[in-house]
Amino acid sequence: xxxxxxxxxxxxxxxxxxxxxxxxxxxxxxxxxxxxxxxxxxxxxxxxxxxxxxxxxxxxxxxxxxxxxxxxxxxxxxxxxxxxxxxxxxxxxxxxxxxxxxxxxxxxxxxxxxxxxxxxxxxxxxxxxxxxxxxxxxxxxxxxxxxxxxxxxxxxxxxxxxxxxxxxxxxxxxxxxxxxxxxxxxxxxxxxxxxxxxxxxxxxxxxxxxxxxxxxxxxxxxxxxxxxxxxxxx
Numbered sequence: 001x002x003x004x005x006x007x008x009x010x011x012x013x014x015x016x017x018x019x020x021x022x023x024x025x026x027x028x029x030x031x032x033x034x035x036x037x038x039x040x041x042x043x044x045x046x047x048x049x050x051x052x053x054x055x056x057x058x059x060x061x062x063x064x065x066x067x068x069x070x071x072x073x074x075x076x077x078x079x080x081x082x083x084x085x086x087x088x089x090x091x092x093x094x095x096x097x098x099x100x101x102x103x104x105x106x107x108x109x110x111x112x113x114x115x116x117x118x119x120x121x122x123x124x125x126x127x128x129x130x131x132x133x134x135x136x137x138x139x140x141x142x143x144x145x146x147x148x149x150x151x152x153x154x155x156x157x158x159x160x161x162x163x164x165x166x167x168x169x170x171x172x173x174x175x176x177x178x179x180x181x182x183x184x185x186x187x188x189x190x191x192x193x194x195x196x197x198x199x200x201x202x203x204x205x206x207x208x209x210x211x212x213x214x215x216x217x218x219x220x221x222x223x224x225x226x227x228x229x230x231x232x233x234x
Contacts, residue, residue: 075209093174
């Protein structure tokens with residue numbers, strides 16, 4: 001097991017970053033309707049009596065400690081979403097037991113990363129059954145401040161953290177980062193050489209998240225053959 005104290009850190013102050021999410025998942029409106037955890041608790045109790053879907057919309061909010069919920073920031077729902085609706089299949093730095101907010105240095109890098117993962121998902125789930133489809137992805141720009149474990153420069157990969165397919169070692173690193181309550185990890189994009197990616201382990205680091213453009217990913221039955229930028233959508 002790696003000793004985190006042996007790894008360099010990088011402090012980013014009001015760092016801009018970009019991510020893409022599937023637009024079929026609507027924003028969690030209640031998160032943007034409150035300014036504090038007390039407001040959330042009161043509004044949640046009130047709405048839960050009339051909105052039977054609220055529990056599914058809010059997700060596992062208990063996974064985020066009250067002091068780490070960034071209520072009151074622009075786009076709070078986008079900041080909280082990865083941590084209350086966890087990808088149980090896992091990701092590079094998580095086996096699916098906790099959420100991670102992934103972002104990239106540019107939208108081009110974010111597209112490269114999500115294009116790969118969406119393509120793998122479609123190949124696995126559709127198994128050639130659907131010859132054409134399109135996915136609409138919602139672009140987000142976030143601003144955060146955090147001190148991150150830096151495995152990018154010089155690139156630290158003696159443990160296999162950058163393996164393009166096998167995430168076992170990277171997930172072990174992620175578990176250590178989570179256990180020590182570090183802000184996250186700074187690493188090189190695996191899908192776009194030389195680019196930078198960020199993995200945030202708590203929404204507490206996020207100052208704001210705003211929606212940008214939408215993108216259409218075109219599925220040709222075997223791969224995502226193209227990405228088209230769409231006009232801004234509400």
